[in-house]
Amino acid sequence: MTSILNISVYKFVQLHDTAALRDSLLARAIELELKGTILLAAEGINLFVAGAADAVRAFVATLQADARFADLAPKESWSDAQPFRKMLVKVKREIIRMDVPAIQPDFSAPTGRAPAVSAATVRRWLDSGVDDEGRPVVTLDTRNAFEVDVGAFDNAIDWRIGKFSEFPAALAAHRAELEGKTVVSYCTGGIRCEKAAMLMRASGLPHVYQLEGGILKYFEETDGAHYHGDCFVFDERRAVDSELKSST
Structure with missing residues (x-):
């Protein structure tokens, strides 16, 4: 029976509190017995999380309660077993490293996304x-x-x-x-x-x-x-x- 819900989602949005956000998201994920990886940077969030469906959706609701993440719409898939070994929340320089500082996506800006x-x-x-x-x-x-x-x-x-x-x-x-x-x-x-x-x-x-x-x-x-x-x-x-x- 496919009982594990897997989600992935990212958003480029300016974050000025990554350290505090790391601590709060890690605590919430552990409380809900989730596993996966969340990357945070000044440019946004990128996450892959898995667990019981109710727990995963409760975690998404926690994220969406933050105005910066209100429009997150994760992609979902199912698996028979937990595909992650632990829960990690990391603060990085970029949520996906390209090393081109001039490229700064920001979903909150009218021209901040690629077409x-x-x-x-x-x-x-x-x-x-x-x-x-x-x-x-x-x-x-x-x-x-x-x-x-x-x-x-x-x-x-x-x-x-x-x-x-x-x-x-x-x-x-x-x-x-x-x-x-x-x-x-x-x-x-x-x-x-x-x-x-x-x-x-x-x-x-x-x-x-x-x-x-x-x-x-x-x-x-x-x-x-x-x-x-x-x-x-x-x-x-x-x-x-x-x-x-x-x-x-």
Whole structure:
């Protein structure tokens, strides 16, 4: 019986109390007997948490009671066993490290997000090979090479990066191949392709979008067409299939 609820969600929002927030969230998670990882930084929050459904949803309610996190809408999946060994809450310099200080997403600002495209729209574009204006569409995988090897969109551009902080250099080396195309950047849950899309826009590429919610949201909202393999996840499940179930 799949009794463990797994959630993942991130938000870029200015946080000035990360140390206090770390302590309060850790205490609440332990109280609810949850396990997982929460990353906090001045730029926002990124979390992966699992436990009994009622407990997980109580934790989400605790987060949403904070005005900064009121609109959090976690992605959900289920597993037979707890996929995390412990509960960790860490304060980091970035919730996803890219080492480009000029790229500062902020969901509370009108222009603080990369333009996003829904899973259904991406599926439709990939069906035809062009966007709504007839421009060729390519998908760009912003994940690490070992994640891509587990599964990826068909014919996705893969620069074989070993860690996300290598993405800016890879973009500088390969930018020309993206000219004249509509680029859909994607990752597991959206956080890396958010920053990647903003960086590509800042580099002068005008038709760049992020896949809203990443691969996990694509699996949730479509039939998984145009994607082959599974999606690597950073817990003991290791990967999930297009039905968001732990793959064998």
